[in-house]
Amino acid sequence: MNPKIWLSSPHMSGKEQSFISEAFASNWIAPLGPNVSGFESDLESYLKSNSYVAALSSGTAAIHLALVLLGVSSGDEVICQSFTFAASANPIIYQGAQPIFIDSEKDTWNMCPELLEIAIKDRIKKGKKPKAIIAVHLYGMPYKADKINSIANTYNIPVIEDSAEALGSVYKNKKCGTLANISILSFNGNKIITTSGGGALVTKDNNIKDKAVFLATQARDKDPSYLHSNIGYNYRMSNVLAGVGRGQMTVLDQYVIKRRQNFEFYYNQLNKIDAIEFLDEPEDCFSNRWLSCILTPDFKTRENIRLKLEKENIETRPLWKPMHQQPVFKDTPKYLNGISDGLFERGLCLPSGSNLTDNELNRVISTIKAYF
Ligand SMILES: *Cc1c(COP(=O)(O)O)cnc(C)c1O
Secondary structure: OOOOEOOOOOOOOOOHHHHHHHHHHOOOOOOOOHHHHHHHHHHHHHHOOOOEEEEEOOHHHHHHHHHHHOOOOOOOEEEEEOOOOHHHOHHHHHOOOEEEEEOEOOOOOOEOHHHHHHHHHHHHHOOOOOOEEEEEOHHHOOOOHHHHHHHHHHOOOOEEEEOOOOOOOEEOOEEOOOOOOEEEEEOOOOOOOOOOOOEEEEEOOHHHHHHHHHHHEOOOOOOOOOOOOOOOOEOEOOHHHHHHHHHHHOOHHHHHHHHHHHHHHHHHHHOOOOOOEOOOOOOOEEOOOOOEEEEOOOHHHHHHHHHHHHHOOEOOEEOOOOHHHOHHHOOOOEEOOOHHHHHHHHEEEEOOOOOOOHHHHHHHHHHHHHHO
């Protein structure tokens, strides 16, 4: 059996260990310390646009805190892109709020601006103005932030930018993660850089960062006697894991280049096959190509290719199953146009790690070519 090729596996640079050793040497093993603030300032200088970063235990925690900070509570409605990973939507339920799912557009596979506006008007007509909008840069492709933000501004609804998959992507010369007043990042093991598990809340408002850190560290009031006037969470990133993040930040730009090279390679090798399509970068969009995805003509072809690759010990995944198709969200209001259903049926994510070798990429290509 050939060795396993993973979809997107962690890729250490070799620089992580020294930051971790520093944490051990100074006994900073707590969920605060110099690596946490160092990782935050590394991210702030990378993202620019006057960003403030709070390092947290996960991207999911960051979305949850974003909703708390925006005052989302029981009975509120929150609009969310349907074509995404469940972690974008689950925190809406943690707050006792009601998700409203919006389908995708063809150009970016992300939230369709037209449907968003239709949904907002309809929710208002039905009696409730949505409290927030969660838009996602799926697979690293930026959503059309200008259009989404302008609709959000018209109705005065805040946007939460889910940039979990898009660190290193750029929209109109601005880094993804800086396109809303509150954005989130993830450093889970499969993301473009990892702290093994972790996330961040990014904001342009220093007060929001302070509040996020306060809530993420059990909401302890400034008082020696453990005084609480708010419900808190244990969501801060540990100083050990932030050390991994600091090491990873030294190679982020290289990893973006490598992931984009993976995409280029697949594109050049497979583009001539009529049955395979790729998502081009629309004008103004620069994708980190976190995962390279292909579209096949139908479900059967998609599954045949997936199973053939699996037999060769090559891991691939269908594109995300839209939230409106999930059993757990079956009674959730939704505004659909069929696009994400089609993408889910026909789409496959190919191995995309920044640590893939030429030999591994060639194995993927020859297996797919052998199918055709
Ligand atoms: C990974 C991911 C998250 C959640 O991040 P975690 O750090 O795993 O909690 C949220 N949204 C999207 C789109 C993701 O891909």
